[in-house]
Amino acid sequence: MSDHESTYVPKTGIERWLDERLPIIRFGVDYATIPTPRNLNYWWTFGGILALCLVIQIVTGIVLAMHYTASADHAFDSVERIMRDVNWGWAIRYVHANGASMFFLAVYIHMARGLYYGSYKAPREMIWLLGCVIFLLMMMTAFMGYVLPWGQMSFHGAVVITNLLGAIPVVGPGILTWIQGGFAVDEPTLKRFFSLHYLLPFVIFGVVFLHLWALHQSSQNNPVGVLIPKERRKQDTLPFHPYFTVKDGFALVLFLMLFSVFVFFMPNALGHADNYIPANPLQTPPHIVPEWYLLPFYAMLRGIPDKFGGVVVMFASIGLLFALPWLDTSKVRSMRFRPAMRWFFIILLVVYFFLGWCGAHLPDEPVIPGVDGPDLFDGNLNSYLWLTRFLTAYYFGYFLVITPWMGLRETPLPVPEYVSSPVLSHDEKNG
């Protein structure tokens, strides 16, 4: 809504003076009154929720950093001291640790919303690309944050993940030493991870700003997926404030309730018990797993017999998200009008969930215990290894085959011309 006319009228002399020199109030007011599609549903509230998540992580992180010691000898104890001896330190640390999980829960829902309603399609490719950048930065930030308490999972997780870089042909070993700051994960690794873990959230903040700028420029999508022409603005949009501030606010409070259940009543449920054992380089835990939100990628990584191949597949799985706007051949944005595609999408969500499930298990564990399936190549068919491979194949197939193919082949349902045209009665049922 770049052409949204400014409605701000400075009232006092000071405001007029400021408005001529730095129209910051105008900027804020214009943003708050931006015309917003009136049919947005609750899946659209997660953007605001994500903004709050970022602020929560930054505020609690800054307080943690006041008490945290980034040193291999003291990191573990300093985190425990935060929990035991700093006033309300347990709350700050549990909010930060569970906040990362809540952040990812919200970002996954936010991304699924974008996939379902086709928010990545023209003219919104840039919003989507910047969102993918944020997702990548979040994964890096969370991974490095998880290393900081220097428990067993922190340490051995860092070993496993940094060693992946060593698998890159030719330059790998050099890069590995450079990243680790030595020939193994140790003091220098921890110190640089802390430095970067402090830095990256502010980079995320900057990219979020660009993400919103791009959003402002190409206007918000909506559940029907049609663009709102200027002459329809009166019927089809509402000012963001107060209509959507109150709606986002309500969703946000519900989200905070879920957040609180974890922080106050099951603060360690999403973590791994082994991370309360101080890091011991000489003792590898029997089962190294990342945090739940990284499990699907971890599964894909391990599903490939070749280490470098695994790294390529893992990065390609995120690369596909970047390419999606150009892989999708369908002109219809919202999957409400793409009944067949909707099923493929629902299967994608299920597949992604079970990829995470596979990531939490050892590859050679049987999926159905007690059943000895036939062997295929390097593993039993009844193993998480092969389940992972089938699921990975679907994941890639969804983006590389189904999405381009369906756009050319399917017959979408009739799409209403406007957000609030009579065909809409059909949508009332589908939310």
Next chain:
Amino acid sequence: MKLDFRKSLAAAAVMAGLALAAAPAFAARTAEEPTGPAKGVRPVSGEFTFEGPRGQFDRGQLQRGYKVYKEVCSACHSMSLVHFRDLGAPGGPFYDPKYKNPNDNPVVKALAADVQVADIDTTTGDPIKRKGTPADAFPSPFPNAIAAAASNGGATPPDQSTLAKAREGGARYIYSLLMGYREPPAGLKVGPGQHYNPWFPGDVGSYWTGKGPVPKGGFIAMAPPLADNRVTYDDHTKATVAQEAADVAAFLEWASDPHAEQRKQTGWAVMLYLAILAALTYASYRAIWKNVSH
């Protein structure tokens, strides 16, 4: 678009459902079944008073547990992150509302004075031993991990400050482990200094020559530390092995999460506040959207 309360509830339920479904699947610390797939050999089922969102520690149990820790476990295990003052802090075993500052609590002072702490003489600079104060951390039985392992057949007794939260199953696991020692089944060769315990994670396959499937569990280097009347409780509770195990497990749970009670109490206040806020926000939402057809 009709946006009613049902839908928001549904959205919340989806969110909660996603998270809750993911929680146990992905590395949760399940309360019922500790690690070690030894289902069915659980000695006695223990329900602790501190479990659940409203659970609180049983003060008497924590005091008894401290005694077991002090007189038995602390001979081998350190607990270096816990200080004597913690015993008298709110939620602690010897908390007394009369002493807002736990350093003034006479019980805590007496317990601290019981131990000798290494220090430096402030005039001569010589290493000395002095009486402990509430500000001191619990003393460690060995100067370092190697010394600890050397005295324990090569296995280091883990520090007990975070032990309960560092094991899946928490206090229930510790209880089961302490109660779980038993004669190895015929055909299982147990090495010197090792003890068969079906609760201890491990794989005893290569020591198994008996009939039937490989027994569950592993070999632990810790000899069964508890016995009937190993301690004499000040409150005259009968000191059975089960009683001692439950009490020390509860104490270890407290030690690894000393603010758990405060956390849960705060949680209820936060939930109430958010529930009221949600109701008010929803009412405002209805009021603002009243005349909008959508």
